[in-house]
Amino acid sequence: MVPEFINNSGVIAGYGTEEGVIKGFVYNKGNFIILESPNQPNTSLIGINNDNKVVGIAYNPGRGFVSTICSEFPVRVYSLTSTYYSSIQDAYDIADDGDIIESHNIIFTGNLNFDLNKSVTLSGGHDCDYSVIDGTSIINGDIVVDNGSADVSNVSVK
Numbered sequence: 001m002v003p004e005f006i007n008n009s010g011v012i013a014g015y016g017t018e019e020g021v022i023k024g025f026v027y028n029k030g031n032f033i034i035l036e037s038p039n040q041p042n043t044s045l046i047g048i049n050n051d052n053k054v055v056g057i058a059y060n061p062g063r064g065f066v067s068t069i070c071s072e073f074p075v076r077v078y079s080l081t082s083t084y085y086s087s088i089q090d091a092y093d094i095a096d097d098g099d100i101i102e103s104h105n106i107i108f109t110g111n112l113n114f115d116l117n118k119s120v121t122l123s124g125g126h127d128c129d130y131s132v133i134d135g136t137s138i139i140n141g142d143i144v145v146d147n148g149s150a151d152v153s154n155v156s157v158k
Contacts, residue, residue: 001025005048013048024056031073031086034109070128074104078130088112088122088139095120097148102126103155105135112139115146125154 001016012027024035024045035043035056042059052070073084075091078100085091089112091101097118105125114120124137137155 003027004045007048007052008050009052011048011052013045013054015044022059024054026054028052029073033074033106070104072128072130074106074108076102076130078102082130088137092116092120092122102130103137104128105133105137107138107140109140111141112143113146114144114148114150116148118148119150120148121151121153122155123153124156 001014003012003014005013010028013025015022015024017023022042022044024043026033026035026045026048035045035054043056044059045054045056048054073086075085075088076082077085077091077095083091083094085094087110088101088103088108089110092112092114093116095101095118098120100121100123103122103124103126105127123133125133125135126137127134133154135154139155139157141157143150143152143155143157
């Protein structure tokens with residue numbers, strides 16, 4: 001991965017290749033987000049501004065895009081004192097029985113293993129401040145439930 005841009009908040013944007021596919025990325029507060037589209041796998045970033053908006057191009061076919069990178073981590077365990085995480089798995093591992101896990105409208109990579117004796121609700125597709133569900137969280141991997149249960153909404157598995 002090659003860092004190309006950094007804004008005044010310390011958010012880093014860049015690109016790299018994986019198995020011959022160009023992928024743009026953003027690194028923010030210890031959270032590494034790969035910007036990819038299932039329909040346009042080659043994604044390159046052109047810049048990032050101080051409002052955390054990235055500009056890039058997705059190839060095959062070529063299309064420009066603008067995306068806002070949220071200032072909070074993309075997953076939280078909802079409560080009076082919500083706790084934020086960089087992955088759904090990290091939030092699940094810490095969540096208590098009956099907790100609600102909320103995730104941003106982004107693509108998460110890797111398997112999700114519900115393997116503890118607890119029930120959780122996973123609500124995907126939230127905007128940056130978790131006030132509106134404006135899409136779907138996508139998991140590029142599998143969801144495996146080996147123990148407990150999960151009520152899942154606005155989440156797609158690819």
